[in-house]
Amino acid sequence: MERGVKECCGLNFKSVSFGELFLNKTMLFAYVLLAVGLIGWIQIYGLRFGHDFVNVKDMIGVDADNAKQLALAMKEQIFGMHHIEEIPRTEPWGIFVAQYTYLLYGGSALIFLTALAELFNLHIAHKASAALMTLGIALALGGMTSIASDWGNPLNIYWMILNPQPHSGMWMMLPLYSIYIPFTFVEIYFLMTNKRELAKKLALPLVVIGLGIDVAEFYIQGILFQLNEPRHLWTNFPSLWLYFLLTGMVSGIAFALIYAGLALREKEWYEELKVTLRKAGIVTIILVALYETISGLAGIHEAPFSTMFWGYVVVGLALPLVLFFIKQDFLAAILMAIGTFSARELFVYAGNAEPMTNRFGMGPEAFSTYNVAELEKVVYENPHTMEVLIIIGCVGLGIAIFKLLDTLLDVSNQPH
Amino acid sequence: MANYAMALEYQNCIDCRACEVACKDENQVMLGADKQRIWVGVVEGGKTLADMFVNFYPSQCNHCVDAPCVTVCPTGASHFVEGGIVKVDYDMCIICKGCMEACPYEARFVDETRHAVDKCTFCDGRTQEFGTTACSATCPTKVRTFGDLDDPNSLLRKTLESREFFVLKEGEDTLPKLFYLVPQDEKFRKRTMGEGIKIHKWSDMAPKYEAATAKRRTEWKEA
Structure with missing residues (x-):
């Protein structure tokens, strides 16, 4: 055993100093992102729980002590609600959900791809799978933080346990991730453990079960969106789970390539990993392009959705494909990461684009149609600055979790 | 057990x-123009002075028999109570906004004073005491007729049996319980209903509503 390494439960833990663990370059970068996020978190929870909002009841028995405070709150709510309203009724889900789908699906798809590589016994999988799976789960946790930030009153979450609602797609997340997250760590454990005989015996069943759980995850995510009956963009998507999986793979490959380009350059197997990811990237982009052609998403012409769509197609798919062929993998990965975020924004925001009430005309009030191209006015509200800060913080959290695990377990130096 | 619904003579609005x-006032709803449990939608039209018009569409939660907002709620905060009323338990709501996404009528909003999603409750409580909702009681032109859909002697049922009506977003199959009465004035009808709205008689719709209500009634909790 190397010096400075302690074995525990079959895993080799590196003995590192406080500085090595928490004050390395990657962690400092993560802290910057987390600090940005912290500003947003402080703002948003201040707004939710510390801001004065009033209702009719508060206006009864108003006295000199609270009159000014009530008057200010009243004025704010009546004349400036859009400044203080976090969630407009026209667009309940926004950038938090976009970030959640981006990081979680990207991370999960990366885990799925890695398990697939293990199943097919690819040589490179034996070198890089622990690192890639750890990266995947760290990003997934970053995505979950985004959705947790989206919930306006997470204190009541215990009702999901006390009062199970198995018909709800969102409730199904609870048992799903209660299994998914520990299971992924079990997979990583067996990739890293010194108990190699046991690991070999369990490798195949673990990989197969892992793939099954991954597919189940994307299937349930599809249900979550498709249960929203009036949001026809989501309900009309053919095989939504497949769309999530394929586009998640594009983001996942982008994350892996960026990570490899930054942290694994010195490894002798770096080139092999890069070539494998490049090939996977080309195949995945072609599959996504085929899916988009069939699903007809290209029919969205309204701004800002058209910008998001072309951002996704050009930046996230077309340019990276060209760059892959000329072997500019790192640049391709960065563009894929940017473009697929645009895809997630498009998916969430365009799902809410149809005005649901009578406020804007007779058509959507009475009919159930989703045809953005025909609508004179679509719903779109820019995210608040605090929301943008928080999603940056979520990326920072993902990076920090990965780096901590990597420093302690040395996942980028998989033993077998 | 009653099964509450509402007919709207929107021509009177x-x-x-x-x-x-x-x-x-009745429900201590949060202040703010967008924080409403009920509203009047306004549509203006016409190109010349001769054909200018303005339409009013009073609306609120449709208390759907198959309410998608109840289906998607992960904590059970959105639920049915006696009378087929869709309510939110504020102490259970996590503000995930899934119900707001699932509602075809945009009837829900976040009430920051309650830290929960809020919506029309058909004035549950007041209804049992005074027999009708605050909006219905206060309307000077009698737009709203509130009553028990299962009671053949209720004014609501008599109105629905004697008049044609339509519902909003029928294609969503949520079986909404706001019934918009078809205006008797032909010109007004054409101006306000647009093309393609399906017009119904209660005798045609009753079996569908009754079957769905019977199926869902087991989910109704005590108010």
Whole structure:
């Protein structure tokens, strides 16, 4: 055993100093992102729980002590609600959900791809799978933080346990991730453990079960969106789970390539990993392009959705494909990461684009149609600055979790 | 057990918004123009002075028999109570906004004073005491007829049996319980209903509503 390494439960833990663990370059970068996020978190929870909002009841028995405070709150709510309203009724889900789908699906798809590589016994999988799976789960946790930030009153979450609602797609997340997250760590454990005989015996069943759980995850995510009956963009998507999986793979490959380009350059197997990811990237982009052609998403012409769509197609798919062929993998990965975020924004925001009430005309009030191209006015509200800060913080959290695990377990130096 | 619903003679609406004020007062709804349990939608049209018009569409939660907002709620905060009323338990709501996404009528909003999603409750409580909702009681032109859909002697049922009506977003199959009465004035009808709205008689719709209600009634909790 190397010096400075302690074995525990079959895993080799590196003995590192406080500085090595928490004050390395990657962690400092993560802290910057987390600090940005912290500003947003402080703002948003201040707004939710510390801001004065009033209702009719508060206006009864108003006295000199609270009159000014009530008057200010009243004025704010009546004349400036859009400044203080976090969630407009026209667009309940926004950038938090976009970030959640981006990081979680990207991370999960990366885990799925890695398990697939293990199943097919690819040589490179034996070198890089622990690192890639750890990266995947760290990003997934970053995505979950985004959705947790989206919930306006997470204190009541215990009702999901006390009062199970198995018909709800969102409730199904609870048992799903209660299994998914520990299971992924079990997979990583067996990739890293010194108990190699046991690991070999369990490798195949673990990989197969892992793939099954991954597919189940994307299937349930599809249900979550498709249960929203009036949001026809989501309900009309053919095989939504497949769309999530394929586009998640594009983001996942982008994350892996960026990570490899930054942290694994010195490894002798770096080139092999890069070539494998490049090939996977080309195949995945072609599959996504085929899916988009069939699903007809290209029919969205309204701004800002058209910008998001072309951002996704050009930046996230077309340019990276060209760059892959000329072997500019790192640049391709960065563009894929940017473009697929645009895809997630498009998916969430365009799902809410149809005005649901009578406020804007007779058509959507009475009919159930989703045809953005025909609508004179679509719903779109820019995210608040605090929301943008928080999603940056979520990326920072993902990076920090990965780096901590990597420093302690040395996942980028998989033993077998 | 009653099965509450509402018929709307929207031709009578004069946009006085007394219903909105009554609702806010009765239910202590948060202040703010967008924070409404009920509302009057306004549509203006016409190109010349001769054909200019303005339509008013009073609306609120449709208390659907198959309410998608109840289906998607992960904590059970959105639920049915006696009378087939869709309510939110504020102490259970995590504000995931899934119900707001699932509602075809945009009837829900976040009430920051309650830290929960809020919506029309058909004035549950007041209804049992005074027999009708605040919006219905206050309307000076009798737009709203509130009553028990299962009681053949109720004014609501008699109105629905004697008049044609339509519902909003019928294609969503949520079986909404706001029934918009087809205006008797032909010109007004054409101006306000647009093309393609399906017009119904209660005798045609009753079996569908009754079957779905019977199926869902087991989920109704004590108010």
